[in-house]
Amino acid sequence: MSTEPKPAFSPGLAGVIAGETEICWVDPDAGLMYRGYDIHEMADKASFEEVAYLLLNGQLPTMGELQRFRMEIAAARPLPKEVLNMLRLLPKKTHPMDMLRTGVSMLAPFDPDLNDNSHDANIRKATRLIAQVSTLIMDGYRISLGLDPLSEHPDLTVAGNLFYKLNGEVPQDWKVRMMDTILILYADHEFNASTFAARVTASTLADMYAAVTSACGTLKGPLHGGANEESMKMLDDIGTSDRAEKWMMDALAKKAKIMGFGHRVYKKGDSRVPIMREIARDLGKRVGKEDWVPICETLEATMEREKHLCANVDLYAAPVFTMLEFPPALNTPIFAASRVAGWCAHVVEQHDHNRLIRPRSLYTGPEMRPYKGVSPNGAKK
Numbered sequence: 001m002s003t004e005p006k007p008a009f010s011p012g013l014a015g016v017i018a019g020e021t022e023i024c025w026v027d028p029d030a031g032l033m034y035r036g037y038d039i040h041e042m043a044d045k046a047s048f049e050e051v052a053y054l055l056l057n058g059q060l061p062t063m064g065e066l067q068r069f070r071m072e073i074a075a076a077r078p079l080p081k082e083v084l085n086m087l088r089l090l091p092k093k094t095h096p097m098d099m100l101r102t103g104v105s106m107l108a109p110f111d112p113d114l115n116d117n118s119h120d121a122n123i124r125k126a127t128r129l130i131a132q133v134s135t136l137i138m139d140g141y142r143i144s145l146g147l148d149p150l151s152e153h154p155d156l157t158v159a160g161n162l163f164y165k166l167n168g169e170v171p172q173d174w175k176v177r178m179m180d181t182i183l184i185l186y187a188d189h190e191f192n193a194s195t196f197a198a199r200v201t202a203s204t205l206a207d208m209y210a211a212v213t214s215a216c217g218t219l220k221g222p223l224h225g226g227a228n229e230e231s232m233k234m235l236d237d238i239g240t241s242d243r244a245e246k247w248m249m250d251a252l253a254k255k256a257k258i259m260g261f262g263h264r265v266y267k268k269g270d271s272r273v274p275i276m277r278e279i280a281r282d283l284g285k286r287v288g289k290e291d292w293v294p295i296c297e298t299l300e301a302t303m304e305r306e307k308h309l310c311a312n313v314d315l316y317a318a319p320v321f322t323m324l325e326f327p328p329a330l331n332t333p334i335f336a337a338s339r340v341a342g343w344c345a346h347v348v349e350q351h352d353h354n355r356l357i358r359p360r361s362l363y364t365g366p367e368m369r370p371y372k373g374v375s376p377n378g379a380k381k
């Protein structure tokens with residue numbers, strides 16, 4: 001028998017400190033900080049590019065650095081034609097998250113810095129990935145509809161370009177500002193599942209594209225980023241606020257998992273929800289769809305009363321994306337267009353201070369027993 005002492009075990013790694021980071025702090029009491037800056041202040045005053053620069057470099061950019069960063073992102077947006085052709089080969093019904101994951105993987109060999117994990121090379125790759133993840137999403141989506149991708153609009157920011165690449169219209173300033181805030185809210189969240197997947201991959205000294213490919217696959221799941229697409233299906237199914245309480249009671253009676261509720265870390269509310277709720281309210285007034293927020297609020301009150309569980313950011317993100325006229329299948333990819341900044345910052349940090357991430361498992365299988373297999377394998381008796 002093994003003499004190994006029985007290690008502590010926490011199912012799902014709940015509460016486990018799996019590493020150190022200077023990038024982001026999630027406060028269980030409804031707070032969130034990017035490199036020492038309060039998310040509420042950043043959401044109000046910063047741009048997404050400024051936040052992405054901060055996450056990657058550790059400090060806010062000067063005006064000159066920000067302009068250069070914006071130009072580098074704009075210049076890196078177009079995809080290699082081979083990647084565009086690959087997107088055309090995928091079945092039309094391919095989910096945009098699968099297109100994104102496949103696209104990130106295919107972009108790898110086109111990057112001249114692919115196998116250089118030095119700090120500077122990783123920052124260069126991160127800039128290209130921040131640019132090209134958005135392009136993969138929007139070009140892939142148009143290709144899946146049988147349409148040609150639109151050419152780049154280099155004067156637009158990441159937020160503005162997401163609208164432009166959908167239908168070729170330059171968005172109004174208020175829409176760009178709103179999307180900027182949404183992207184800031186989604187940009188990082190310490191050791192969430194997709195970021196942790198990226199760090200595990202990077203910790204083997206695999207490259208940044210391998211890490212971001214792992215992250216894209218992990219984000220897709222409905223318990224993580226996929227929840228913002230599932231939440232929209234739920235809200236559509238509910239339809240009106242007078243149906244919300246009964247809908248929730250029926251779902252809870254069936255022991256269903258309600259999308260957009262619960263969180264592993266937050267116990268007193270998700271720090272991002274009040275900001276996303278206000279965006280939803282403002283947007284509802286602007287576009288004349290004011291029932292989404294009351295539906296969500298009724299669900300929130302019912303869930304609080306029945307299970308003491310709080311809404312997470314994905315509950316309100318769902319109607320926000322719908323009111324901004326993005327199809328629900330793009331909800332999770334737009335989350336990725338933002339979170340790629342956080343993923344890359346974590347890969348840079350992992351490579352700069354690397355130690356292989358390799359936990360143990362608790363063996364619960366049979367005791368050691370004699371082998372009585374029947375297949376002859378050529379070994380001597």
Ligand code: ACO
Nearest residue numbers: 222223224225227256257258259260261262263264312314
């Ligand atoms: N609906 C119904 N019950 C829930 C929900 C929910 N959304 N979330 C948690 N619970 C219940 C669980 O059933 C469990 O109840 P029990 O103790 O009676 O068995 C209790 O609350 C604790 O839940 P856990 O599953 O242990 O919480 P965990 O930390 O493992 O999971 C998670 C967190 C995955 C986010 C979970 O709350 C969930 O599945 N939520 C729905 C999906 C979702 O919205 N994901 C987005 C997360 S935020 C983001 O990724 C940006």
